[in-house]
Amino acid sequence: MAKKGICSRKDDYSQWYNDIVIKAGLADHSKVRGCMIIKPYGFAIWELMKSYLDNKFKETGHQNAAFPLLIPKSFLSKEAAHVDGFAKECAVVTHYRLKTSDNGKEIIVDPEAKLEEELIIRPTSETIIWDSFKDWIQSYRDLPIKINQWANVVRWEMRTRLFLRTSEFFWQEGHTAHATKDEAIEETKKMINVYNEFIENQMAVKVLQGVKSESEKFAGAVDTYTVEGLMQDGKALQMGTSHFLGQNFAKAFDVQFQNKEKQREYVWATSWGVSTRLMGALIMSHSDDQGLVLPPNLAPIQVVMVPIYFNEEDKSSVLEKLELIKNELSTKNIRVKIDDDDQKRPGFKFAEYELKGVPIRIALGPKDLLKNQIELSRRDTSTKTQIPIDSTVETIISELSNIQNNLLEQSKLRLKENIFSVDNFEDFKTQIKKGGFIKAFWDGTTNTEEEIKKATKATIRCIPNGQPSKRGNCVYSQNPAKFEVIFAKAY
Amino acid sequence: MAKKGICSRKDDYSQWYNDIVIKAGLADHSKVRGCMIIKPYGFAIWELMKSYLDNKFKETGHQNAAFPLLIPKSFLSKEAAHVDGFAKECAVVTHYRLKTSDNGKEIIVDPEAKLEEELIIRPTSETIIWDSFKDWIQSYRDLPIKINQWANVVRWEMRTRLFLRTSEFFWQEGHTAHATKDEAIEETKKMINVYNEFIENQMAVKVLQGVKSESEKFAGAVDTYTVEGLMQDGKALQMGTSHFLGQNFAKAFDVQFQNKEKQREYVWATSWGVSTRLMGALIMSHSDDQGLVLPPNLAPIQVVMVPIYFNEEDKSSVLEKLELIKNELSTKNIRVKIDDDDQKRPGFKFAEYELKGVPIRIALGPKDLLKNQIELSRRDTSTKTQIPIDSTVETIISELSNIQNNLLEQSKLRLKENIFSVDNFEDFKTQIKKGGFIKAFWDGTTNTEEEIKKATKATIRCIPNGQPSKRGNCVYSQNPAKFEVIFAKAY
Numbered sequence: 009m010a011k012k013g014i015c016s017r018k019d020d021y022s023q024w025y026n027d028i029v030i031k032a033g034l035a036d037h038s039k040v041r042g043c044m045i046i047k048p049y050g051f052a053i054w055e056l057m058k059s060y061l062d063n064k065f066k067e068t069g070h071q072n073a074a075f076p077l078l079i080p081k082s083f084l085s086k087e088a089a090h091v092d093g094f095a096k097e098c099a100v101v102t103h104y105r106l107k108t109s110d111n112g113k114e115i116i117v118d119p120e121a122k123l124e125e126e127l128i129i130r131p132t133s134e135t136i137i138w139d140s141f142k143d144w145i146q147s148y149r150d151l152p153i154k155i156n157q158w159a160n161v162v163r164w165e166m167r168t169r170l171f172l173r174t175s176e177f178f179w180q181e182g183h184t185a186h187a188t189k190d191e192a193i194e195e196t197k198k199m200i201n202v203y204n205e206f207i208e209n210q211m212a213v214k215v216l217q218g219v220k221s222e223s224e225k226f227a228g229a230v231d232t233y234t235v236e237g238l239m240q241d242g243k244a245l246q247m248g249t250s251h252f253l254g255q256n257f258a259k260a261f262d263v264q265f266q267n268k269e270k271q272r273e274y275v276w277a278t279s280w281g282v283s284t285r286l287m288g289a290l291i292m293s294h295s296d297d298q299g300l301v302l303p304p305n306l307a308p309i310q311v312v313m314v315p316i317y318f319n320e321e322d323k324s325s326v327l328e329k330l331e332l333i334k335n336e337l338s339t340k341n342i343r344v345k346i347d348d349d350d351q352k353r354p355g356f357k358f359a360e361y362e363l364k365g366v367p368i369r370i371a372l373g374p375k376d377l378l379k380n381q382i383e384l385s386r387r388d389t390s391t392k393t394q395i396p397i398d399s400t401v402e403t404i405i406s407e408l409s410n411i412q413n414n415l416l417e418q419s420k421l422r423l424k425e426n427i428f429s430v431d432n433f434e435d436f437k438t439q440i441k442k443g444g445f446i447k448a449f450w451d452g453t454t455n456t457e458e459e460i461k462k463a464t465k466a467t468i469r470c471i472p473n474g475q476p477s478k479r480g481n482c483v484y485s486q487n488p489a490k491f492e493v494i495f496a497k498a499y
Numbered sequence: 500m501a502k503k504g505i506c507s508r509k510d511d512y513s514q515w516y517n518d519i520v521i522k523a524g525l526a527d528h529s530k531v532r533g534c535m536i537i538k539p540y541g542f543a544i545w546e547l548m549k550s551y552l553d554n555k556f557k558e559t560g561h562q563n564a565a566f567p568l569l570i571p572k573s574f575l576s577k578e579a580a581h582v583d584g585f586a587k588e589c590a591v592v593t594h595y596r597l598k599t600s601d602n603g604k605e606i607i608v609d610p611e612a613k614l615e616e617e618l619i620i621r622p623t624s625e626t627i628i629w630d631s632f633k634d635w636i637q638s639y640r641d642l643p644i645k646i647n648q649w650a651n652v653v654r655w656e657m658r659t660r661l662f663l664r665t666s667e668f669f670w671q672e673g674h675t676a677h678a679t680k681d682e683a684i685e686e687t688k689k690m691i692n693v694y695n696e697f698i699e700n701q702m703a704v705k706v707l708q709g710v711k712s713e714s715e716k717f718a719g720a721v722d723t724y725t726v727e728g729l730m731q732d733g734k735a736l737q738m739g740t741s742h743f744l745g746q747n748f749a750k751a752f753d754v755q756f757q758n759k760e761k762q763r764e765y766v767w768a769t770s771w772g773v774s775t776r777l778m779g780a781l782i783m784s785h786s787d788d789q790g791l792v793l794p795p796n797l798a799p800i801q802v803v804m805v806p807i808y809f810n811e812e813d814k815s816s817v818l819e820k821l822e823l824i825k826n827e828l829s830t831k832n833i834r835v836k837i838d839d840d841d842q843k844r845p846g847f848k849f850a851e852y853e854l855k856g857v858p859i860r861i862a863l864g865p866k867d868l869l870k871n872q873i874e875l876s877r878r879d880t881s882t883k884t885q886i887p888i889d890s891t892v893e894t895i896i897s898e899l900s901n902i903q904n905n906l907l908e909q910s911k912l913r914l915k916e917n918i919f920s921v922d923n924f925e926d927f928k929t930q931i932k933k934g935g936f937i938k939a940f941w942d943g944t945t946n947t948e949e950e951i952k953k954a955t956k957a958t959i960r961c962i963p964n965g966q967p968s969k970r971g972n973c974v975y976s977q978n979p980a981k982f983e984v985i986f987a988k989a990y
Contacts, residue, residue, distance in 0.1 A: 036631070036634075038566070038567045038627070038631070039571060039630060040567045040569050040570070040571060040618065040627075043567035043568070043569060044567070045564070045565065045566050045567065045631055046564055046565040047564055048562035048563065048564050048646065051562070051563050051564045051565055052562070052563070055563065071539035071542070071543070072539065072542050072543070072546065073536070073537055073538055073539050073542050074536065074537040074542055074669065075529070075536050076529045076531045076534035076535070076536065076667055077534070077568075077620075077651055077653065077667050078531050078534060078590070078653075078667065079531070080530060080531060081597070081606060081608070083530075084597070084606050085605060085606045096596055096597050096598060097595060097596055098595070098596070098597060099569070099592045099594075099595055099618070100592060100593065100594040100595065100596075100597065100608050101590045101591060101592050101593075101620070102591065102592075102593045102594065102608070103590075103591040103593065104588060104589070104590060104591065104655040105587055105588055105589070105591075105655065106572070106575070106587050106589060106591065106619070107587065114576060115572060115575050115576045117572070117591050117593070117617055126594075126608055127531065127590070128597070129568075129592070129620070136529070136531075139530060140527070140529070140536055143527075149842060155539065160568055160651070162568065162569075164595040164596065176567055176568050176569065178565065351640060
């Protein structure tokens with residue numbers, strides 16, 4: 009157990025993760041099984057993610073809307089393949105009224121208030137949205153429809169982990185309808201690229217992009233595109249998916265349009281989403297045994313300033329200088345906090361903001377003022393430097409950019425160093441125990457995929473976009489391979 | 500039935516409202532009883548409301564967070580008064596799994612997957628939030644806590660109307676905890692003023708502010724502050740409430756803190772909220788028989804530009820000019836759309852944007868270009884003017900401001916003209932049939948309130964802040980009055 013009550017990664021990675029989430033004030037368990045409370049500091053990070061993505065969605069021609077939380081059970085039956093995929097474990101509403109018990113002491117469910125048809129809390133909204141699209145779409149003039157929804161969804165999970173797997177979680181789900189197959193495929197690819205760009209440039213995480221194998225894709229999709237991150241413990245985390253749905257939902261909900269030639273055709277569709285899982289990925293990608301490490305672009309507080317003083321006179325001169333710097337930084341849209349809480353000592357504050365992953369810490373005392381210098385500490389490198397006080401603003405601006413870049417470079421390096429090519433199953437089994445992405449040839453059969461999973465718990469994370477010109481033999485069957493793919497154990 | 504299939508207000512106000520919501524593309528009924536679909540155009544207005552309010556909440560020191568959708572039934576029992584108030588009609592989750600029926604053809608609820616304790620979809624979040632506050636609050640140093648949540652809530656409604664009363668609706672709920680009674684009361688008042696300012700300056704609606712009577716207040720509150728708007732049909736609509744909760748929830752959930760004198764005290768609380776009901780109020784406040792009328796501050800499209808052309812050459816010169824104007828307006832953060840859809844005639848577009856309440860419409864054709872003029876139409880006054888093309892940007896900027904002011908002035912006037920002072924019950928009954936706010940003295944008894952409601956369906960909307968120095972006699976009992984209050988029939 010390191011200081012601050014955070015377990016070290018080496019001792020117990022899973023406990024380390026949980027400690028950071030709780031101690032940095034990001035989220036908490038609620039008394040409702042599997043549901044989390046996202047606390048203000050955690051929610052502020054999620055808001056920065058949402059805000060960036062929401063702008064990108066709008067720039068790429070999407071509009072937000074809201075569809076009902078509750079879905080009639082019969083809608084799910086319409087797309088049975090879809091339900092088989094994942095939606096069986098879900099919250100079912102059967103009654104619509106509470107009443108006081110006969111003894112007047114308790115609240116009970118009124119047995120008279122039973123719904124004729126049960127309602128399901130949405131595990132995802134394809135069915136209810138496609139039921140609406142049927143009303144919205146008559147002609148090619150109504151297409152494309154490009155909708156996004158920021159929503160809470162519920163999937164009943166037996167084993168939950170804060171952000172990574174919770175029964176209720178938050179996400180956005182994009183749903184689009186197109187007149188042609190090509191346009192829908194283009195949309196699917198465009199959105200996985202929006203995710204890729206966001207994850208790389210905002211989250212400072214390097215990911216692998218590709219398509220899912222038949223058994224790993226979304227059940228309702230023709231093709232699922234994915235971006236896969238590698239966590240510090242060598243496990244993969246699926247960070248976003250974009251599905252080309254073909255005409256599956258259009259057929260299930262009978263959504264046809266009249267084309268320019270006045271013929272009726274089924275509509276082509278996509279859906280795509282990222283969720284609060286990204287919070288888990290962000291935490292696991294950069295943090296260390298001292299606590300959270302945040303890339304500046306997603307840090308609610310980018311710079312914290314801690315005044316050092318022993319009397320009121322020093323306090324006011326130090327604070328006056330810090331306020332000036334803060335105001336200048338604020339005009340440049342840098343998020344700054346001055347912590348002048350008298351109840352806490354500077355050392356306590358240093359530890360607190362280290363734990364919370366604030367990228368830059370500034371400390372200023374009366375002696376510094378005399379020397380015209382200020383102390384700047386970087387959270388990512390744990391380096392501390394004295395800089396001329398007049399250069400504070402420009403140094404902070406360049407250091408924020410350096411930190412963002414450094415975190416991405418580290419992530420790139422970690423990914424590169426942890427992709428292992430293997431060509432036989434013995435090496436595969438040895439390597440998978442150590443973790444990382446395994447690059448290997450695969451014969452393309454579901455059987456091979458299943459056997460590998462049974463033996464090692466590894467799954468195909470993706471079939472990368474850039475396939476080699478020459479195929480080898482399958483790492484498991486040694487038959488001629490169909491693809492070079494990435495295997496890993498995954499969250 | 501007027502043009503565009505909108506019923507006139509005179510013929511059927513309720514049908515008129517519904518026609519506008521549907522035909523302007525704001526929202527739609529879903530197949531789930533009482534739940535609405537907010538369509539992109541309606542959601543864009545809601546987003547503008549959210550964005551403004553969210554900034555105000557943050558400026559006033561609040562942070563966003565997220566608490567679970569589902570609440571254990573036992574939490575509601577803890578605050579029985581609270582449940583008695585309104586939470587009996589709510590959606591109850593009893594099971595957590597679906598399965599395929601024995602014949603393999605249907606999806607059914609798995610009877611084995613019954614929850615030990617039923618979960619309620621939140622009708623409001625006081626209980627689950629106070630259960631958390633118990634963990635968050637130990638000392639006066641932890642106070643105040645000022646949280647807001649943007650969320651969906653469910654109250655099972657038998658008779659629903661789009662935006663005004665739906666089973667699922669969207670809202671924000673602020674929840675704060677304070678060390679002193681005075682601080683909590685100050686917070687309650689501050690937030691009702693935030694709502695008042697928003698409604699007046701953004702929604703351009705003049706409201707009355709005051710406190711609720713004992714029987715009209717939120718069951719869990721000590722005092723409920725309210726802002727009440729008057730719709731065009733003479734009915735009142737409660738637009739926002741802010742509750743001083745005293746120590747009620749602190750006692751129900753045993754939330755105490757140690758004060759500076761090391762004594763344990765119960766925490767003081769507030770909660771406050773506005774919902775998608777505001778959308779209903781906005782629509783009803785300004786719109787006319789031609790469709791929606793929006794105040795510029797909340798219009799997703801503030802200016803629409805319709806090019807007029809008969810050949811490609813004209814089209815390109817007209818569009819080129821409009822693009823230039825649009826770019827200049829965009830740099831001034833004005834939301835502009837150029838509708839260059841060749842499939843629709845200009846007249847059709849004019850009608851469409853009139854229906855959608857776009858504040859300013861610009862039309863430009865080749866003849867206008869020759870004359871160096873442009874046509875500007877105001878939605879609020881239905882006036883059309885030719886203006887010099889070089890003054891377009893400045894004219895638009897000043898006209899947007901004029902429209903915003905004009906709508907507010909109209910709302911002020913309507914409110915002023917529809918407050919009727921009465922001093923006897925015969926006049927009361929005559930006036931209430933015609934609608935409007937009735938200002939009258941009230942003896943302060945619940946009995947009088949009930950008798951008036953029984954006879955006229957009117958309720959006390961609020962006890963206004965500015966009470967007259969001299970009291971008269973109660974309009975119903977003729978006993979000495981305790982307050983001068985506002986009565987109305989309400990949505």
